[in-house]
Amino acid sequence: MIGEPLLEVRDLSITFRTPAGVAQAVTGSSFTIAPGERVGMVGESGSGKSLTGLSLLGLLPPAAEVSGEVLLDGRNLLATPERELRAVRGREVSMIFQEPMTALDPVFTVGQQISATFRAHRGVGRAEAKRRAIDLLGEVGIPEPARRFREYPHQLSGGMRQRAMIAMALVCEPRLLVADEPTTALDVTIQAQVLELIAQLSRDRGTAVLLITHDLGVVAETCDRVLTMYAGQIVERCSTDDALEFPRHPYTSGLLAAIPRPGVAAEDLRSIPGRVPSPVDLPPGCRFGPRCDHHQPRCDEAQELTEAAPGRWVRCCRHAELDLPGAVEMIG
């Protein structure tokens, strides 16, 4: 990577005290995002993706206990007071969510919600904010933007709602967009369109994106680099091409085998056997150990994220000796 990163996450850990014990939702996460770069974050449900995303806006739930640093232009958002964070949210860093129907406010029009963001940060008048919102609705591919401006979220289709969410997130030209499963709730054909829209807007405007998903296929189409999360830890961090062609972590390889692809029936997709460990009861050694086909006694020691090759980081002591199948072999 060239130049200063826009965002640098250092040793981020997030825990919760629960009746069952301390839940380790995120443990020792470190990664960077360069200006304009699109980074994917994949992992199964409960691996800590959403919490990581929320931490980039200083939006963690009040019960979360957090350590480490989230540096935006060198400023630690985890130590920034709420008042100043408000100036960051929606202007420097924006976020869109999985379910646009519930993420949008049902009793305000789409236009009001987009304008409100613009007005809150730019202090412009109603008319100017409206003009800007209508322009943006057009840019995200919503037909008849002036009419849609006046409509309520329930009057839009799922895909249009997510486009409106994207317009709302981008209205202040933020430098980083956190997209948390933005297409999971949409039809397959709409999914591809919305992903393409995010990628295109990111290219055109130089907006960096953290794309959170449980589907490596989504990352493959959109992102430059990928972070694989398992049970609160980053287990592999590398370029998308590397991850797809030669995954170094058995979990990444397992996710690749589960990507839906042409010519393979859904029931033939190999999903990883076993279940994600509970965050209050994690294995002391490799957290993936209980589900790993390559497990050996030395895997029962805590695994560190180590640099396997320039720009390639893997949390697996056996990464050098394993020859894991990537997406290419699977298709071939």
Add this chain to the structure above:
Amino acid sequence: MLRLLGTRLAAVIPTLLFATFTIFGLQHIGPADPATLVLGENATEERIAEVREQLGLNDPLVVQYGKWVGRVATGDLGGSIIRTEQVSTIIGRALPTTAQLVLSGVTISVLIGIPLGILAATRANRATDVAVTSGSAIGVSIPNFWLALVLITAVAINWGLVPARGFATLSDGVGEAFRHTILPAFVVSMSGIAIVTRQVRGAMIEALNAPSVRTHRAKGLPWRTIVWKHALRNSAVTIVTVVGLLVNTTLGATVVVESVFAIPGMGSRVIGAASARDFPVIQGVVLTYVLIVLAINLIIDIAYRIIDPRIS
């Protein structure tokens, strides 16, 4: 909107029919002859025959009901048996008094209840919330007549701040009206404050936990905008419902409170008429109550559609 109003009004008709039937039936419930009930056991035959004639009791029931509904529909509620006055005149005098009391009471409930509910919701399960919630639990359980007597003794008699009895409407001057209204209005608002607080708290907690609140925060909106604009707007349906129902319960509360404060409103009239068995007055007042409740429900129903864009 007009069509909606039409269908809603049509839907009210069965309720109204049932209500008129019940109200008309009032004087025929019970074993005694209504005329004897009115005049007492020692009345002369001629007097009883006279009152039977006046009440139209010699016709068959259906005819009586039909005649009564026909008269009532044109606004003729008949004459009082005890006083030499038309029932509509009595109601016309009492209604503004009660309306002033009810509206003042509801206003106090809303002005105190909504901020308290919001305060409790934004501090859910913390000390302020616990204090507000238990306070409102006490609020609902205080009997109105007891609170009225305590306040009359303390504020009106001992401190002499306001009159202990009687009433003045706005037509008697704002200052005078205020001095007479404040104490009874506070009494009738008491359980309303508690109800509004509790309902607003519940609705606001739900609204503040909605996923859209996270979106608003992610946009960088200030917390007070999220609370006072977005969450409050999302709670509006609940608030309108509660306030509407509150008008009805407060109206009920005025019956006792008007008696304790000797306020010449609908409540005093209906109690006076009940002990004198003055059926036309009872029927007139109860019918007015029914019409008010139906009107309130209609207003709530229409307000929903204006407030919540999802109901169409």
